[in-house]
Amino acid sequence: MQKSNYIRLKQAIPVLAYLVANVLILFVRGVFWDDWAFYENPEGIRQILTGVGAPWRIGFHLSMLNLSHFLGIDMVLPYRILIFIIGLLNVLLFRAILKYWNLNKEIIFYSTLLYAVWPLGYAHIEMCCFVYQVGLLLQLTSILLFHFYNENKRLYIIPLFACSQFLATMFLNSSIVLWLGYLFVYTYKDIIIPDSFKNTISYIFNKTRLYNFLWFIPCIVLFAIKSIFWHPQEIYATEAYNEITLKSLILLPLNILFSFTNTIRALFTQFTGILSSKLLLLVALLVLSAFWLVFRKGPFDGQKKKITSKTLIIFVLLFLSAIGAYVAIGKIPEFDTMDDRHGIFIPFVLVTFVALLINYVVKGQKWRRMIFVLCVSVSMTYSFSQYIKFIYYSHQNDAIVSMFKNTPMPQGNVIVAETEFNTLSNFYTWAGLYKIATGYQDKCFMMVNVGKFFDQKEYLIERYNQKDATPGEPSIGIFINDEAKQYAKTLLRECYYRINSTKYREALQAEFDIRVEFFDKKYND
DSSP, rough: OOOOHHHHHHHHHHHHHHHHHHHHGGGGGOOOOGGGGGGTHHHHHHHHHEEEEETGGGHHHHHHHHHHHTSSSSSHHHHHHHHHHHHHHHHHHHHHHHHOOOOOOOOHHHHHHHHSSSSSSSSGGGTTTTTHHHHHHHHHHHHHHHHHHHOOOOOOHHHHHHHHHHHOOOOOHHHHHHHHHHHHHTTTOOOOOOHHHHHHHHHHTOHHHHHGGGGGGHHHHHHHHHHOOOOOOHHHHHHTOOOOOOOHHHHHHHHHHHHHHHHHHHHHHHHHHGGGOOOHHHHHHHHHHHHHHHTTOOOOOOOOOOHHHHHHHHHHHHHHHHHHHTTTTTOOOOOSGGGGGGGGOOOOHHHHHHHHHHHHHHHHHHHHHHHHHHHHHHHHHHHHHHHHHHHHHHHHHHHHHHHHHOOOOSEEEEEEEETTTTOOOOOHHHHHHHHHHHSSOOEEETTTTTTOOOOOGGGGGGGOOOOOOSOOOEEEEEEEOOOOHHHHHHHHHHHHHHHOOOHHHHHHHHHEEEEESSSSSGOOO
């Protein structure tokens, strides 16, 4: 391979890796978690977004709903396509930002590659969490515009930055803390440690450096507007939604520690997760082989980057900036759950430190390359596995809808018992599926392990697809049992869905065992 062609291929590899790792998002059809308050539910959209203090988002989500109706497609599809595109843009922005730091080509390349294949988690696939991805895109855009201005001093960049940062903060409030931390670290990254007290003070309060904090003004403006006009309402106001409380302040040190340990555990989970399936292990080996064939030639110049005490301080400060807004209100990132949205900025900080650590600790360039290729292959395969799980849950939803369509349901509320493998269901999941199947909202659903929702009238509303239900004890029991998720079988069923609907229905019946029992014996005959 000619050197010029190899260089072009190497530059394209992070993009190609992202596409391969995340293309399955376009095949995920299911509706999960709080999306049941959004899915084909204009009133639910209004109630949720007014409640959380973000009424300006209502128009956007209603526009997405109208667009799906106009195109004649499922409401979730435009969201999944946009999330896929936004993720790709984030990779390109991330690589551009790294070039403004004092990093060698090897670290920039592998940091970008790790960022491209880092498992995006569960929450990013949700319609209700779409704003997180938009906010991340806008925040990375703002950071890049900040660097553009410092490099070129073009005045037209300032209003572009102001708009981008203002919108980033609107879509993702935690951008305030991330941007402040990034601004502080970048402004003082060249400070000499240790130095005399006088020199340190003069460096910190240098007029030119202090001017950098004017770039924080859009965040202050948005925070003021939000504090005056956009407040949580109803149940969200009662629960002090997204507010700093005395309890969250007391637990702040523990929450920071848990956030860090959860992040480290997520790294190791990627390695152990692929060992749970022969298919995933095979995919990992194939990806590993492909990357090794590409990287075995045309090595980097072998330059190593030393990790100093300043490097560690920068990492700690940026990590605290990434999680600060969340731990301050008592929210800890939990990867492989819906709470992974609280760690949306962690990959932005973590992957470069991982690349620096490998570059510094591992001496031989060949060994470094091998470790990087292994990490990338595992992350890509783990991303692949997460999407297969969502496809599996899409199939489960189809099986439940089919059951509701084919099982006459008498009047009465419903209690649901699931196996341990069903981790994404809640009472409004079942209410939403029942509404899709029958068009009715006349039953109150409750899960066997979460308490008595059937006697609480605040849950019998349009938002939860239960507005016509009557409070009362359940008279219908639904029991769903399935096998542990098998990745090969899930992909085969998805192929059936695309090409053979009869085979697909048969496969659903074989995979999911759903039993309905009526507590009044006359309905069981």
